Amino acid sequence: MLELQGVSRSFGDRRVLDDVSFTVGRGRLTGFVGGNGAGKTTTMRIILGVLSAHAGSVTLDGRPLDGASRARFGYMPEERGLYPKMKLAEQLTYLARLHGFDKGAASTRAHDLIDRLGLTERADDPVENLSLGNQQRAQIAAALVHDPEVLVLDEPFSGLDPMAVEVVQGVLAERAARGVPVLFSSHQLDVVERLCDDLVIIAGGRIRAAGSREELRRAHANERHEIVVAGDMGWLRDEPGVRVDELAAGSAVFEADAATAQRVLTAALARGPVESFTPLRPSLAEIFREVITDEVPADDAGRTQELEAAR
Numbered sequence: 483m484l485e486l487q488g489v490s491r492s493f494g495d496r497r498v499l500d501d502v503s504f505t506v507g508r509g510r511l512t513g514f515v516g517g518n519g520a521g522k523t524t525t526m527r528i529i530l531g532v533l534s535a536h537a538g539s540v541t542l543d544g545r546p547l548d549g550a551s552r553a554r555f556g557y558m559p560e561e562r563g564l565y566p567k568m569k570l571a572e573q574l575t576y577l578a579r580l581h582g583f584d585k586g587a588a589s590t591r592a593h594d595l596i597d598r599l600g601l602t603e604r605a606d607d608p609v610e611n612l613s614l615g616n617q618q619r620a621q622i623a624a625a626l627v628h629d630p631e632v633l634v635l636d637e638p639f640s641g642l643d644p645m646a647v648e649v650v651q652g653v654l655a656e657r658a659a660r661g662v663p664v665l666f667s668s669h670q671l672d673v674v675e676r677l678c679d680d681l682v683i684i685a686g687g688r689i690r691a692a693g694s695r696e697e698l699r700r701a702h703a704n705e706r707h708e709i710v711v712a713g714d715m716g717w718l719r720d721e722p723g724v725r726v727d728e729l730a731a732g733s734a735v736f737e738a739d740a741a742t743a744q745r746v747l748t749a750a751l752a753r754g755p756v757e758s759f760t761p762l763r764p765s766l767a768e769i770f771r772e773v774i775t776d777e778v779p780a781d782d783a784g785r786t787q788e789l790e791a792a793r
Contacts, residue, residue: 483507484529484632484663489538491524498524500687502538506632506663506680511654513678514667515770521687522667523560526634529665530557542632553581556630558621560637560667566610570620571596573609574627581628588627595623600649614641622650626657633657635666639673651677675766685774699763702772706737706762709746712755721746735762 484506491499499521506512516522527533529540531552540547565573571592578588596605599619604612609620618641625635633654639647647670654677658664668674674681681698683691691698706727709715715734718726723742728735738746743761750756764772 483543484665485541485544486525486529487539487541489525489528489535489540491528491533491536498687499528499535502684502687502689504682504689504692506665508663509658509661510679511658511664511666511677512680512682513674514665514682514684515669515671515674515766516667516684517774520684520774522684523636525684526557526636526665526667529634530555554631556625556628556633556635558625558635558638560640562617562621564609564617564620564624567608569606569608570601570612570623571605574620574623577624578627583628591627591629592623595627598649598653599623600646615643615646618642619646619650622653626653631662633662633664633666635664637668638666639668639670647673671765671767671770681766683770683773690773691769695766698769702764702769703761704737704764705739705743706735706764707743707746708735708758708760708762709733709750710757710759711750711753712757713753715750717749717753718746721749732757 486505487503489499489502490497502521502525514522514525524533528535529547531547531549542551545551568576571589574592574595575585575588578591579585583591593605596602599622601616601619601623604616609617612620618638622635622638625633635654638650638654642650651673654664654666658679675695678695680694681692682689691702693701710733712732714731715729718724718729718734718736721742723738724746725737726734727737736746747756747759750759
């Protein structure tokens with residue numbers, strides 16, 4: 483398990499991370515979401531040792547991280563970092579050899595990943611000749627080629643078309659199934675909601691919510707219900723304690739506490755058949771909006787300081 487406890491970091495007088503704590507379980511896909519400047523990339527750089535924390539700790543299975551343990555990590559930065567003029571297969575083979583694989587094993591690993599990520603026809607192309615989407619796939623292959631024990635990926639789905647997103651999702655799910663902790667950030671909340679087991683939401687440098695998808699949905703449920711009937715639902719507007727969000731001829735979405743919702747169901751049944759009555763759990767996008775309502779806008783000067791410190 484990858485664990486952060488009380489991690490804080492400042493740039494000058496601006497605190498960009500404030501008591502950040504969360505875990506990434508083995509075999510779990512953990513989505514890390516937040517607005518621009520929220521602290522995602524800074525957190526990932528501290529995990530990788532690119533930046534140091536001013537307070538707190540990062541451990542793997544209870545042990546502090548050092549250079550040897552971080553060498554077993556796979557990291558994909560948001561900024562592309564491959565050698566542009568080097569051929570794709572040659573470059574991945576080279577990266578695998580840097581991690582101790584012999585030439586044959588390194589080449590096999592490189593070509594297996596190229597095939598799995600749908601880049602077979604581009605294996606002998608220089609990286610700079612690849613499309614932006616294929617460069618993103620190549621960057622993901624580079625993070626995976628040495629068979630890492632932990633994966634930390636910053637915006638891995640950026641620039642990918644829907645088919646490529648599905649391929650990358652499959653690759654990451656396969657790694658998690660082997661027991662690898664996978665932490666990935668993304669602005670594509672629909673992808674995060676579909677893929678992740680656990681979710682961490684950060685805003686203004688502080689963790690605002692963390693847990694499994696279902697735990698967060700239960701915690702942030704706002705007692706909304708959908709009812710579908712054979713008749714008309716116009717009478718619902720006059721029910722006390724009910725806030726109607728959507729109303730159609732034979733259906734309604736409304737917010738009410740449990741007792742009031744039960745009263746609505748009883749009243750609907752008295753009027754005729756009820757086809758369905760369903761509690762609605764919030765989407766990830768709705769939870770995200772709820773927990774970051776007080777986020778402080780990103781400070782461009784602070785972001786510049788962070789980038790300079792990481793160089």
